[in-house]
Amino acid sequence: MKRILALFLSLLLLSVSFLTLAEDVPTFDSFTLGEDYKDVTASIKVLNHRTDLIESGAITEYIARFNEMYPNITITYEGVTDYAEESVIRLAGSKEWGDIMMLPASLEADEFESFFVPFGNLDEMSEKYNFINNKQFNGVVYGIPSTGNAQGIVYNKAVFEKAGVKELPKTPDEFIAALQLVKDNTDAIPLYTNYAAGWTMGAWDAYLGGSATGSASLMNIDMLHQKSPFSDPGDGTGPYNVYKILYDATAKGLIEEDYTTTDWEGCKAMINNGQIGCLVLGSWAFSQMRDAGPNGADIGYMSFPITVNGKQYASAGADYCYAINKNAPVENQIASMVYVKWLTYESGFTFNEGGIPIDKNGEYPDLYAAFEGIEFVADLPANAEEATLPDELNAESALSLNRGGNEKVQKIIEAAFSGSKGFDEIMDEWNQAWSDAQEALSIEVVE
């Protein structure tokens, strides 16, 4: 008798567990954080590019706080240093690379649905979240931004004051003049390029859309069909003037002495100590520079020095986006969805990192006071019928704008330093590469 009862009960339990196994993965907005899925038990792995946060223990604290709400979900992070390159190799290599990764920048939009779990409908989510159109395809969102960045320049207020810079520069000429003042009146390096780190060079591409032109459609829509996007528009705006600032600063000796041996980790302490005037990096850099030494109060943030028709704009966009492995076990997918939602709403990650909150009702850190009166412009995604064109055009032309195109910007510094090429010559080469790629891909060129 007891045996029959035991058998019956175990069969019942087994069938019940099969029922829970057949659970579906929810979309991002369809469940309540802190109430639903409390019984999910899973062990998930996160591939992440922020090796600095993993090493400093900050991630461990976030996980500990998450486990207060969801104690049954175990999370391990794997930090990858060469993230942009390695992430694609891991994706291509195996279906079991982990559970959450930062969506690789070089992945083309039509590949998302075969690798990642959909988060929800683009139109519905656009009303609640910022920058949600960054990683979408066919109206479905596949990546939730980890944080939002505004593009500007991080600078040392004390150095600029000592140099005699009275007002923050608003045009390229004013900016070069300010750098010259820093060089003449202080011992600091006016502009530290971080040439050797590579990715700091490709970072200049982020200023081409909003900051340089105020246009949300330039990067993924207009530029695809433009004849010579890198030519001089004549009014101190546009991609031409973004890179010209770098060229002029190098040619006038306003950068570091030996650009080949710059030190990324060391420069954080250097700007904090007043040895560097400014760094051209996104707003995410503000908190890192501020925390790198005792003089955090000296660190300030300003908008990129280009004025379009009397108004300043700032490119704003998503940082790396979280994406969930579609081929992981269902329990893991659910746990990952819960964790990503917690990171977006409860973790305070964007605030700590000095980023724009993804949740439209989220809190902005203080540094955004620097952007008062300045309009944030986020790049629109490509039109549906041209969804993969930006990726293809950038790969074919080898310019790789916002896709790891560090080498082309390094060449600007090399040419300016050695005087081997004029700036207009370089821009003509880029225009030519762009045109050749448009021809190779049979893209219609306007104007």
Add this chain to the structure above:
Amino acid sequence: MSAIQPLVPRETGRRTFHEWLLMPKVQKRLVIFAFGAVPVALLVLFTYYPFIRMVEYSFYNMSYTKVRGFYGFKNYLDVFNKPELFATFRISLYYMAGAIVQITLALYFATVLSFRTKLTSIYKGAMFFPFLVNGIAIGFIFKFFYTRGYVLDTVLQAFGIPLEKLPFWLRDTAINNWSLVATSVWKYMGQNMVLFAGAIMSVDTNLYEAASIDGANKWHQFRYIILPSISTVLTLNVILSITGSLSAFEPPYVITSMGGNGTATYFIKMHQTAHVQNKVGLACAMAVVLVLIISLATVVQKLIFKYAFRDAGTVRSVRGKAVN
């Protein structure tokens, strides 16, 4: 009745498969096969199979995650049409010049240290040590070595050279390739030297005595006794040096941040093509072209050495004329 029969293998007549397996000569062949199977399997799995797939990929336009289309030989045409790819072979010439210096130094040290000077093992150990250090670690060491005002500059300043006269080792495009080549020579010279030293030790010492009785000095002994005897090892080292020069990767990758400032080698361009531009097919074509070039260089160099060492192994008079 029949007890359990012992399984004694019979040499003739019909035998079962099990009995055949127990025959000594079969056992011997099995052991040879078993010991050889594992390395061969690993070789096929990790070298030949990926190579075949790579050649296959070189005919497609593809990224790691997406195949875009069949390209045929277009990738190969692209390799030869892009001028910057072939400019990287010019950089390889620097490394080949460095390789000549490297082999000369290795030969010199190997010869000198074979004649029982004091403390030979310590010298050999010290010179071999850099080869054991990982290439990336060496890259980082030398990155700081060459930074303005750091190790090299400080040492030279101690010799009385003022800082203003010292060049920027990595920034000046006239010398930055030589700086990287010096790193490579520092790393590999010890390995070449140890290989040469081993080969030199196999030379019969009686030959030296006989030659010195005939009036040969140290240089003659080197030229006519040592050099021909180690010709195979010398050929091998030259082939390795050529291969190494054409495929230099770690020094420019680590020290000058992925080949910036005019130090990009062929391998660096290949890496960028595959991982930044996502043109994996083109990168595979580049790799195949490199293999072909190295094979060609090896054949040419073997022919040259065959001619140069055609008299190796014959008896020669001290003045270099073949006697028989």
